[in-house]
Amino acid sequence: MGRATASGDPASNKREAVLAAAVACFAARGLAGAGMREIARAAGLTEGTLYHYFPSKDALIAAAFEGSAFRPSQVRATMRRKGLPLRERLAGVGGEFLDALRRDPDWSRVVIREALRAGTDGESNPVRTALVPLATERTRELVAALRDELEAGRIGPCDPRRVADHVFRALIGHFVTEAIAGSGAALRSGEDRFVAHLADTLARDLERGAPRPSRRGAGRRR
Numbered sequence: 001m002g003r004a005t006a007s008g009d010p011a012s013n014k015r016e017a018v019l020a021a022a023v024a025c026f027a028a029r030g031l032a033g034a035g036m037r038e039i040a041r042a043a044g045l046t047e048g049t050l051y052h053y054f055p056s057k058d059a060l061i062a063a064a065f066e067g068s069a070f071r072p073s074q075v076r077a078t079m080r081r082k083g084l085p086l087r088e089r090l091a092g093v094g095g096e097f098l099d100a101l102r103r104d105p106d107w108s109r110v111v112i113r114e115a116l117r118a119g120t121d122g123e124s125n126p127v128r129t130a131l132v133p134l135a136t137e138r139t140r141e142l143v144a145a146l147r148d149e150l151e152a153g154r155i156g157p158c159d160p161r162r163v164a165d166h167v168f169r170a171l172i173g174h175f176v177t178e179a180i181a182g183s184g185a186a187l188r189s190g191e192d193r194f195v196a197h198l199a200d201t202l203a204r205d206l207e208r209g210a211p212r213p214s215r216r217g218a219g220r221r222r
Contacts, residue, residue: 018043018053019067022060027106031061031114031125061126068107069130070100072137079145086149087203093142094171094195101175109179112172139164149206156209163202170198 021043025034036057040050054060078092101108114127139161146160174194 015053018045018050019060019064023064023104023107023110026061026064026110031057031110031127036060058126062130064104064107065111065127065130068100068104068111069134070097070138072134072141075138075141076145079142085203086154086207087199089145090167090202091191091195091199094167094198095192097168097171098175098192098195101172105179108175112176135168139168142167146206153211155206156211158206158209163206167198167202171195 018039022034022039025039025042028034029038034057036050037047039057039060040047043050054063074096075093078096079089081089081092084092111127111131114125115131117125142164143160146155146158146163149155150158150160174192
């Protein structure tokens with residue numbers, strides 16, 4: 001059982017409440033605009049108590065990112081599921097990635113906004129520092145899985161790097177579009193039509209060029 005706070009709430013629950021308040025402040029004011037005093041007020045704490053849970057704003061940002069990220073290990077596990085066709089595995093990666101983004105859409109929008117801002121103004125920030133290596137590793141896992149498919153002759157000649165880049169960029173674009181349209185909540189149940197279409201198209205195009213089993217001698221009499 002977790003340590004309890006003075007109010008009787010488990011410390012872990014209070015920490016989650018602080019994180020939620022911080023994300024709301026970041027969504028409203030941006031990473032630079034939201035200060036620890038404002039976050040403490042939103043969480044119903046003194047600033048000193050806030051530092052008991054998180055020693056710095058960077059630590060707060062890192063914790064929010066850690067809790068929402070879609071891990072490279074998830075790509076690897078999904079793409080290695082035995083007995084599933086490529087289409088189903090690609091749809092699994094896409095669905096799980098979107099689920100992670102939709103888990104806390106306010107924070108995901110902060111991450112995307114701050115990453116794009118850092119990319120245009122040349123400055124770094126804690127989100128970009130955490131995001132770039134994670135995104136690189138996720139892409140690397142999908143590239144490795146596609147290379148395995150290529151070497152096994154299950155897909156035709158392709159550039160696995162370009163395919164993997166396209167997958168994640170398309171999914172992020174879809175998330176941003178549904179966030180603007182306010183349709184994310186309606187898509188949480190069942191398979192997302194965009195993901196289904198993306199997986200169908202990719203699997204069909206990749207498998208179209210796969211070498212066919214040889215039928216030499218199939219018509220010979222024994």
